Amino acid sequence: MVDMTAGQSAAVPRQIRKPKSPIARFFGRRSTIAFLMALPLILLIGVLVIYPAFYSLHLATLNKRMTEFRGFDNFSFLLFKKDAFWTVVYSSCLFAVSAVIFKAFIGFVVAHFVHNIPAKGQRKWRGMLLIPWVIPPAMSTLAWLWLFDSSYGALNWTLAKIGIGPIPWIGEPGWARFSVILVNVWFGAPFFMIMYLASLKSVPDALYEAADIDGATWWQKIRYITLPMMRNIIAITTLFSLIVTFANFDIVRVLTQGGPLDQTHLFATWAFEIGIRSGDIPLGASVSLFMVPILAIAAVFILRDINKRGNEA
Amino acid sequence: MAVSTTIDKVAPDKTPDKTGPRRPVVYRSLSSDRKWALRWSYFFLVLFCIFFLMPPVYMLITSLKTSAEISADPATTNPWWVYKPTLENYVELLTSSQFLTFFKNSIIVAVSTVIITMLIAIPAAFSLARMKFWGSTTLATGVFLTYLVPDTLLFIPLFKMLATLRDWTGIELFNRWYVLLVIYPTLTVPFCTWIMIGYFASIPKELDEAAIIDGATWWQTLTKIFIPVALPGLIAATIFAFTVSWAQFLYPLAFTTSNDQLVLPVGIISSLIKGDVFNWGQIMTGALLGAAPPLIIYAFLMDYYIAGLTAGATKG
Structure with a gap:
C-alpha cells in the first residue's frame, strides 16, 4: 500500500491490482527488489557523504590533537581572533x-x-x-x-x-x-x-x-x-x-x-x-x-x- | 533512431528549418537590420572565441617550442609564434616512465570509477524511476541534494576517516590510488543517478508493462528495454563520470603524495613544477596531454556531452 501512495499516477497500479494473478504477487514483492537495487546508492551516500558531513561537525568541536572536546572554541577563534x-x-x-x-x-x-x-x-x-x-x-x-x-x-x-x-x-x-x-x-x-x-x-x-x-x-x-x-x-x-x-x-x-x-x-x-x-x-x-x-x-x-x-x- | 530523437529534443538545431520558408516574408522590411545584427553577431563571436580559445591554443604553441625559445628575450620574439617547431617536449614526456605512470593511474582510476558508477547508478535510477518503495521520492530528492554537496566540504572528514580506518585495520590507505575508487563515486553517482532517473521516467510505461x-x-526489463532505450542518457552519464573523475584534483592532492600513486593533474603540478623552476614547455605539453582525453571524447560525442550537461538541471 505504501508503495502505491508514492507513485505519481495512482491510476496505473489500480488497474494492475484487479486481477489476483501471479503478476499481483510479483508486484507485491517489487518494493523489496526496488529497495535492494537502490541499496548500494543509499550506502554510498550514507557512508561517504552524509556521515562525513556530520563527522566534520564533530571534528570541528575538538582541539588540535583531537583528544578533547572544546565546544565552539574553533568557531569563536576563527570569528573573533x-x-x-x-x-x-x-x-x-x-x-x-x-x-x-x-x-x-x-x-x-x-x-x-x-x-x-x-x-x-x-x-x-x-x-x-x-x-x-x-x-x-x-x-x-x-x-x-x-x-x-x-x-x-x-x-x-x-x-x-x-x-x-x-x-x-x-x-x-x-x-x-x-x-x-x-x-x-x-x-x-x-x-x-x-x-x-x-x-x-x-x-x-x-x-x-x-x-x-x-x-x-x-x-x-x-x-x-x-x-x-x-x-x-x-x-x-x-x-x-x-x-x-x-x-x-x-x-x-x-x-x-x-x-x-x-x-x-x-x-x-x-x-x-x-x-x-x-x-x-x-x-x-x-x-x-x-x-x-x-x-x-x-x-x-x-x-x-x-x-x-x-x-x- | 532513439538516439537522434533524444538529442534533437535537447538541442533542436533543426527547428528553424520549419519556419524557413516564411522567414523572408516576415522579415523583409527588417532584412537590412537583420544583416547588420548578423554581422555584429559574427564579430563578437570571433572576439569571444579568441578569449575562450586563447589558453588551449597557447598551450599548444608553447608545447611545440624549445626551452631556449621559451626563455628568449621577449623584446625580439613573438610569444604567439613558434619559430622552430619541435616535438621534443612530447617525446620527452611520452618516454618518461613517471609521466606514463601518471597517465596509467589516471586511466585506471577514471575507467574503474565509470564502471563502479554505472553499476550503482543504473539499478538505483531504475528502482527510483519505476519501482516505488517506501521513501523513494525522498531518496530521489536526496540524491539531487547530495549532488550539490561539494568535495571541498568533505575532504577533511574523509581524510580523518581514512586515518581512523587505517589505524583500526592496519591497512595503509593513504598514498594509494585505489582509495580514490572508493571516494570518486561520491562525485559521479548522484548526478548520474539523477539524469538516469529523468531518462528512465521518460520511457512510456506501456513498454515495460508489456514486457512484464x-x-x-x-x-x-532493465537490460532488454530500459538500457537500450535510454542509451543516449547512459552515454551522457558515462561521459560525465569519466570527465569528472579525470579532472578531479582535490581528492588526489589530499590523499596521495608519492610519484607512483599520483593521477595526471596532480602529477603534472607536483612533479613538473620544482620549486621556482618552471619548465614551461613540458608543463604545457603535460597539461595538453592531460586535457586530451576529455577533449577527444568531447570532439566525437559533443551532442551527448551537451545533452548530459543540460539534462542535469532540467530533467527530474
Whole structure:
C-alpha cells in the first residue's frame, strides 16, 4: 500500500491490482527488489557523504590533537581572533558573487549571438565556445599561469604592444583577485552559454514575430519575452553555479596558492592549507563548515525551482 | 533512431528549418537590420572565441617550442609564434616512465570509477524511476541534494576517516590510488543517478508493462528495454563520470603524495613544477596531454556531452 501512495499516477497500479494473478504477487514483492537495487546508492551516500558531513561537525568541536572536546572554541577563534578569516570571507564572497554575475552575463550575451546566426553554423560555434568547460580546470589554470607570467608571459607582451604597462597579474593582491575571477569566468561562462542557448531555443518564434509587428525594440523583446521565458533556467543555473563557484578549489590552488599575502584564499583553499598542510584537522573542518550556510540557502532555492518546474510540466 | 530523437529534443538545431520558408516574408522590411545584427553577431563571436580559445591554443604553441625559445628575450620574439617547431617536449614526456605512470593511474582510476558508477547508478535510477518503495521520492530528492554537496566540504572528514580506518585495520590507505575508487563515486553517482532517473521516467510505461505481462523479470526489463532505450542518457552519464573523475584534483592532492600513486593533474603540478623552476614547455605539453582525453571524447560525442550537461538541471 505504501508503495502505491508514492507513485505519481495512482491510476496505473489500480488497474494492475484487479486481477489476483501471479503478476499481483510479483508486484507485491517489487518494493523489496526496488529497495535492494537502490541499496548500494543509499550506502554510498550514507557512508561517504552524509556521515562525513556530520563527522566534520564533530571534528570541528575538538582541539588540535583531537583528544578533547572544546565546544565552539574553533568557531569563536576563527570569528573573533583570526584576522585572516575575515579576509577569506571577503575574498570568497567577492569571488563567488562577481564571478557568477560575469559568467551569467557573458553566457547570456554569447548565447544570443549564437542563437542569432543561421542554424547550420551554430553547432560549430557552440562546439568551439564550450571547450573551456571541457578542459580539466587544473590543466587550463596552468595555461593561465603561464599567460600571466610577469617576464615571459604572452598577455603582458600583447598589452605592451598596445602601450599598456606590465600588469602584475598574480603578484599584487588586487590584480591577483581579478585574475582568479577572470579564470573562473573563462572556465564557467561556456556552461551558462549552453544552458541559456538550450533555453532560448524553447522560446516560440511567434512571440518575437508578434512583438516585431507591434514595433517592440530589442530591449523590450529581451525584457518582456526572453527574460520571463528563461526565468526558471536562469535561476537554477545561477544558484547551481553559485554553489560550485563558492566551493571552488582548483583555480586558486594552482594560480596563486592563496597568495600574495593570503589575500586570494577561498574557504576551500584555506581549509586545505590549515587542515591538510598544517595538520590542524579540527580547525580546517571548522573553516569548511562556514561554507554550509550559503550552500544550504542556494540548495533550498534550487530545490524549490526544480519542484516548481516539475509541477508545471 | 532513439538516439537522434533524444538529442534533437535537447538541442533542436533543426527547428528553424520549419519556419524557413516564411522567414523572408516576415522579415523583409527588417532584412537590412537583420544583416547588420548578423554581422555584429559574427564579430563578437570571433572576439569571444579568441578569449575562450586563447589558453588551449597557447598551450599548444608553447608545447611545440624549445626551452631556449621559451626563455628568449621577449623584446625580439613573438610569444604567439613558434619559430622552430619541435616535438621534443612530447617525446620527452611520452618516454618518461613517471609521466606514463601518471597517465596509467589516471586511466585506471577514471575507467574503474565509470564502471563502479554505472553499476550503482543504473539499478538505483531504475528502482527510483519505476519501482516505488517506501521513501523513494525522498531518496530521489536526496540524491539531487547530495549532488550539490561539494568535495571541498568533505575532504577533511574523509581524510580523518581514512586515518581512523587505517589505524583500526592496519591497512595503509593513504598514498594509494585505489582509495580514490572508493571516494570518486561520491562525485559521479548522484548526478548520474539523477539524469538516469529523468531518462528512465521518460520511457512510456506501456513498454515495460508489456514486457512484464509477457513474463519478463525486472532484470530482463532493465537490460532488454530500459538500457537500450535510454542509451543516449547512459552515454551522457558515462561521459560525465569519466570527465569528472579525470579532472578531479582535490581528492588526489589530499590523499596521495608519492610519484607512483599520483593521477595526471596532480602529477603534472607536483612533479613538473620544482620549486621556482618552471619548465614551461613540458608543463604545457603535460597539461595538453592531460586535457586530451576529455577533449577527444568531447570532439566525437559533443551532442551527448551537451545533452548530459543540460539534462542535469532540467530533467527530474
